[in-house]
Each structure stands twice: as structure tokens, then as C-alpha cells.
Amino acid sequence: MDVPDLIPVCHEPGYRTDTIGHWQGGQFFASIVRLGSRYRAILHRFDAAGRHLDARVRCTEDLGEAERLLAEWLDALPGREYGDIAIAPFSVHVDGELYGLVREDYEPDEVDEEDGEGARVHFELYPDCLGFNAPWDGCYDT
Numbered sequence: 001m002d003v004p005d006l007i008p009v010c011h012e013p014g015y016r017t018d019t020i021g022h023w024q025g026g027q028f029f030a031s032i033v034r035l036g037s038r039y040r041a042i043l044h045r046f047d048a049a050g051r052h053l054d055a056r057v058r059c060t061e062d063l064g065e066a067e068r069l070l071a072e073w074l075d076a077l078p079g080r081e082y083g084d085i086a087i088a089p090f091s092v093h094v095d096g097e098l099y100g101l102v103r104e105d106y107e108p109d110e111v112d113e114e115d116g117e118g119a120r121v122h123f124e125l126y127p128d129c130l131g132f133n134a135p136w137d138g139c140y141d142t
Contacts, residue, residue, distance in 0.1 A: 010138035024079035052090035
């Protein structure tokens with residue numbers, strides 16, 4: 001199966017992709033991730049074609065503060081609507097941490113070989129730890 005240029009991500013209310021969708025300027029992916037004892041409020045904005053525009057990241061020790069920040073950022077997106085998105089791979093570093101949708105190829109001995117195919121392509125969203133694979137239907141693994 002061909003690897004798409006844009007990786008679909010399904011909107012799942014109440015789950016890890018609850019705060020993704022479209023806004024007047026394109027698409028967005030927002031989340032709160034705990035790394036160690038600190039929380040990161042994260043907002044990635046993409047253009048309408050799925051290309052990464054920018055990342056907004058703020059660290060805090062308080063989950064409530066991270067939730068407040070994320071709500072504020074989301075409220076500031078004009079025309080915001082939650083829903084499925086499709087985004088191109090990207091990577092940025094903020095304070096030495098990787099944020100992005102990164103391609104990772106696995107050799108045949110590292111994957112299930114029941115269909116007889118060779119190396120597999122996988123995209124991992126960092127630091128959210130969401131994995132995307134064929135059949136590229138927008139579903140993710142954790």
C-alpha cells in the first residue's frame with residue numbers, strides 16, 4: 001500500500017484526538033501531554049493543505065493551568081470546528097523536546113509478517129505517542 005503524503009487523523013470525542021479539527025486558517029491538533037512531573041499544553045496549526053504552520057507549547061506543573069491555556073488557545077481560533085484532519089509529517093524542537101509527526105520505518109523482522117510484505121512505514125506523533133499505520137484510515141495506536 002502506498003504511503004500517503006497527508007496522514008489522516010480521526011476526531012474521537014472524549015479520547016486522545018478530541019481537540020483536533022479545522023479553523024479559518026486551516027487545521028489544528030491540540031493536546032495536553034504529561035512528561036515527567038510537568039504538563040505540556042500543545043497547539044499545532046496547519047494550513048488548509050495540511051502543512052505545519054507553527055507550534056505553541058507551554059509547560060506547567062498544574063494540569064488545571066494546562067487545560068486553561070489550551071482552552072484559551074482553542075477559543076482564539078476563528079471558525080473552529082472539531083473533526084477529522086489530514087496533515088503532512090513535520091518536526092519541531094521546543095526546549096530540546098521533539099514535537100511532530102515523524103516517519104519511522106521498521107524492518108521485516110520487527111513487524112508482523114503475516115501478509116508477506118517487507119519493511120513497514122509508521123508515523124509517530126511526538127510527544128503524544130500516537131502511532132499511525134496502513135491502511136491509513138485515521139485510526140491510531142498508543
